[in-house]
Amino acid sequence: MENMIKLTGLRKAFGGLEILRDISFTLPKGNVLSIIGPSGSGKSTTLRIITQLEKADDGNLEIAGETLFSSVDGKAVYTTPDKERAIGLKTGLVFQQFNLFPHFSVLRNITEAQKAVLRRSKDEAEEKAISLLRKMGIADKAKQYPYQLSGGQQQRVSIARALALDPEVLFFDEPTSALDPELTREILKVIRELAEEKMTMAVVTHEMHFARAISDWAIFMDKGVIVEEGTPEALFGDPQEERTKKFIASFEE
């Protein structure tokens, strides 16, 4: 199977403190990867480097066959700014805090980048937005402003906003952590539907049952390294490492 993401030897330090040490994984096209791990283990930073919100210190990253950075003499060397932008358009990121644009209507939140970045016509962008909102079950909210929506609805808008640019791979950084259980279910349902459509995704989550149910592969990170990885059945059902066992057990009451 073709790889959407091929990451090897990723390193990252903040102010001399190494918080990612030799992270490697691959994400095949059409697969769902879940990343679990305790707070501060580097999950967000990993996603933020792949989506270009942070720079890698060292390592190699290929996204849909294009090299974003590669290791030269122990340092990550990035491709040209033009290519960085082009690769950036292949990736989408959904944030824990939604980060919708409060001054734009729901519709405009979803059309703005289509028009300004992809140069789509207004009609085309709106058609796309409406069909995505329909898919998210919130087509009636198109004219509203983010503050008028529940957290779950806002998160669905932000997923629609990311999908509108037709990314090849979508990342979620704790998409339900700001939501109460009922709204969490709404969002998990949306992500599950995307998985059924074979959207390539990587999800950082604390929803263990959900992660186990939807992913093809699961990674457990701690203190900047991948401690253990495997199929969800293996990682959640029969973890080998002591740290993994402890972490997963802590979610089971």
Added chain:
Amino acid sequence: MQDLLVQMLEGTVTSLEIFFLTLVFSLPLGFVVAKGKMTKIAPIRWIVDLYIQIMRGTPLILQLIFVYFAPFYLFGTSYDRFTACILAFVINYSAYFSEIYRSGLQSIDRGQYEAAKVLGFSKAYTFFHIILPQVIKRILPALGNEVITLVKDTALAQTIGVAELFRVAQTASSREFSTVPIFIAGVFYFVMNYIVSRLFTIGEKKLNYYR
């Protein structure tokens, strides 16, 4: 009486000129100053910080005198009072506006920049279409206060002999032993500020459609 009105009208025009010219230059310059205060380049930041401290820490009346007379004492050259007045107002108000802009810029959540970056918006597009509109909404009340202060501050231009409204009113008042001219001037400042605050209220209402 006819003469007095004509004089006061001329004074009013001068006051309005000071007001508008100051805004035209210091509103955009304030942004440059705010950027300077937020730069990673330490020496620039220190200099800009010192400049803001001086502008905020000393009276505008002193700054006016300094800007007008310093070239004379230093180089023996003098220049147009009106130009000096505008210069002093602009450097003073740019400092105040910059602090308002800075607080507005810093109040915007980092997530807004990150969402914009991930969606592929350019830096310029992000600033003008995503960040700036939100900043303007947040700083409008503070900006309104500052502009109202500016209307009243224009009266300080008389210190260096600019014939703005208040100076004209004062001169006329002592010449004719009457407080009427002063009163007329007072009405002008009041009306002017009434308009200014109405405009800002309208602006704030217009931006009320989101939170």
